[in-house]
Amino acid sequence: MTNHPPRILLVDDDAELSALLREYLEREGFAVEAVFNGVDGVTRALEGGHDAVILDIMLPRLNGIEALRQIRAASLVPVLMLTAKGDQVDRVVGLELGADDYVAKPYYPRELVARLRAILRRRMPDPAAAAPAGPRHLARGPLEVQVAARRATWQGTALDLTPSEFNILAALLRAGDDVATKDALSLEGLGRPRQIYDRSVDVHVSNLRLKLEAASGAGLGIETVRGVGYRLAPVNKASANRVTGR
Incomplete structure (x- = not known):
């Protein structure tokens, strides 16, 4: 991945749990910074320097949902949410x-x-790993994806995609x-087997669909x-009628 340990921002108001999780993550090779409310979480996430954020839903001063909204308005840093058991909403x-x-x-x-x-792994592929199977350049009409560079464009304009959306x-x-x-x-797309009743793929596809339709x-x-499942299909067939790979 990188020459430094992955830098993780942990945002959770449970100080005891955060200390235990921080210790565990550091034993696993991560560098961890912990903050304990949503306002500080947004500030530190947007100041950069972290490879991922672990963000609890239940936070003082600013809840996790609003914190995520503010982070996503300005940054694509990967975010792993901590949610209550069984809370699908x-x-x-x-x-x-x-x-x-x-x-x-x-x-x-x-x-x-x-x-x-x-x-x-989705955000920072290991350069020492074997190259993924399949073409490194993908296109469908004006849509182009440079796999190794992790760049997606429509008519030359970059698409603002999260790592999961890019992989999907x-x-x-x-x-x-x-x-x-x-x-x-x-x-x-997510790097893990799908679980029963798991809607993660559906939601990521929905977000991706909105971005593609807005750009195109x-x-x-x-x-x-x-x-x-899903299939990439042009709404206007004349605008994107070829699939190529090289």
Whole structure:
């Protein structure tokens, strides 16, 4: 990934839990900064220098949802949300606002670390690792994706995508006119197997669909294949009728 330990910002008002999690993360090779309210969390996240943010929903001064909204207004730093067990509403809202993934409390630290590492791999691919299979340049009409550079453009204008959205877009392009299943998109886009009742892929695809339609003037969309997955399909077929890879 990088020459320095991944730098993590932990935003949680539970000081005792934060100390335990910080100790665990540092043993796993992370450098951790902890703050204990939403206002400080937003300030530190936007000051830069962190590779990812772990953000609790229940925070004093500014709750996690509003903190995420403010972070996403100015930064694409990866965010892992900590949500209450069984609270689907907070999870979906967090993902809709651009969170990269979530872990429900109470959680196993090993699960949190696995999710965190998956997020970091999406953002900072290991240059020492083998190159991913498939073409490094993907295109569909005016939509182009440079896989290694992690750059997506529509008619030359960069698309503002989160790491998860970028990976899902690349997976859809690789699938061409075939359907990309939700299981496959979870593995390629989120770096983990899809869990039962997990709506993460659906929400990320919804966010990506809105961005593509806004950039293309509804010239390119994502088709839902009910019960299976998704397929990249132009709304205006004349505007994007080719899929290439080289």
